[in-house]
Amino acid sequence: MGILNATPDSFSDGGRYFARDAALRHAEQMIAAGVDILDIGGESTRPGAPPVPVDEELERVIPLVDALRDAGVALSIDTYKPAVMREALEHGADAINDVWAFRMPGAIEAVAGSGCGLCAMHMIGDPLTMQTDPASAYDDVVEDVRRFLAGRVAQFEDAGIERARITVDPGFGFGKTVEQNYRLLAHLAIIAPAGMALLAGVSRKSMLGAVTGKPAPERVSASLAGAVCAVERGAAIVRVHDVGETVDALRVWQAVRNAA
Ligand code: 7PJ
Numbered sequence: 001m002g003i004l005n006a007t008p009d010s011f012s013d014g015g016r017y018f019a020r021d022a023a024l025r026h027a028e029q030m031i032a033a034g035v036d037i038l039d040i041g042g043e044s045t046r047p048g049a050p051p052v053p054v055d056e057e058l059e060r061v062i063p064l065v066d067a068l069r070d071a072g073v074a075l076s077i078d079t080y081k082p083a084v085m086r087e088a089l090e091h092g093a094d095a096i097n098d099v100w101a102f103r104m105p106g107a108i109e110a111v112a113g114s115g116c117g118l119c120a121m122h123m124i125g126d127p128l129t130m131q132t133d134p135a136s137a138y139d140d141v142v143e144d145v146r147r148f149l150a151g152r153v154a155q156f157e158d159a160g161i162e163r164a165r166i167t168v169d170p171g172f173g174f175g176k177t178v179e180q181n182y183r184l185l186a187h188l189a190i191i192a193p194a195g196m197a198l199l200a201g202v203s204r205k206s207m208l209g210a211v212t213g214k215p216a217p218e219r220v221s222a223s224l225a226g227a228v229c230a231v232e233r234g235a236a237i238v239r240v241h242d243v244g245e246t247v248d249a250l251r252v253w254q255a256v257r258n259a260a
């Protein structure tokens with residue numbers, strides 16, 4: 001899964017068209033590099049990021065869904081807003097990736113009847129507050145995250161959503177200390193409820209900086225190591241910035257597995 005940023009944050013005054021054009025070119029690069037899923041996000045969910053109004057998020061995301069719908073890859077929408085979920089699904093999006101795990105009022109209803117894929121991520125608090133005191137937030141981080149995700153899956157099943165549609169994600173970096181993030185990665189295989197696909201997103205995150213001492217743009221090699229560790233422990237999907245590099249790393253991992 002390649003991360004497609006539809007936020008104009010990094011374009012000082014180029015405006016919406018420039019941001020959209022840049023996003024489309026980035027999408028084309030990731031497709032050429034072998035991406036399977038594009039994860040389109042119109043609101044940054046990074047720690048401390050401010051919320052974006054629904055209308056603005058729709059303006060950023062929907063034109064990309066329209067432009068990429070027939071590009072031959074699955075489209076996932078990174079949003080927690082039910083109105084954005086509904087509109088994106090009507091425009092042909094395949095999946096919704098929700099860092100709030102469909103806890104916003106109306107979120108489950110927005111996806112239940114559509115047949116779309118769901119990714120439910122674990123997070124404590126919200127992006128503005130989640131890193132306030134992660135150290136004391138858990139009894140046992142692996143067990144707490146596992147139980148949270150199992151609870152979400154039970155709610156989805158009550159709403160008639162089949163297991164085959166659901167992916168769960170421990171939410172690396174969302175309200176966790178470095179040690180807790182590595183414990184989750186080490187024990188990834190036991191986090192998913194039976195038969196559920198796992199998604200892991202460690203790409204360029206600060207947990208990698210904590211062991212390499214490097215800033216985000218220099219965390220590509222660290223991200224590849226993280227992706228291989230995640231897939232080795234059962235992740236079906238890795239959410240990454242560096243698609244071509246990750247595809248190469250996973251091809252080597254797969255060749256080793258095939259030879260075993
Ligand atoms: C994740 C995400 C993640 C899922 C972000 C970043 C922060 N969605 N959205 N899992 N992270 N499912 O990419 O650094 O880990 S935004």
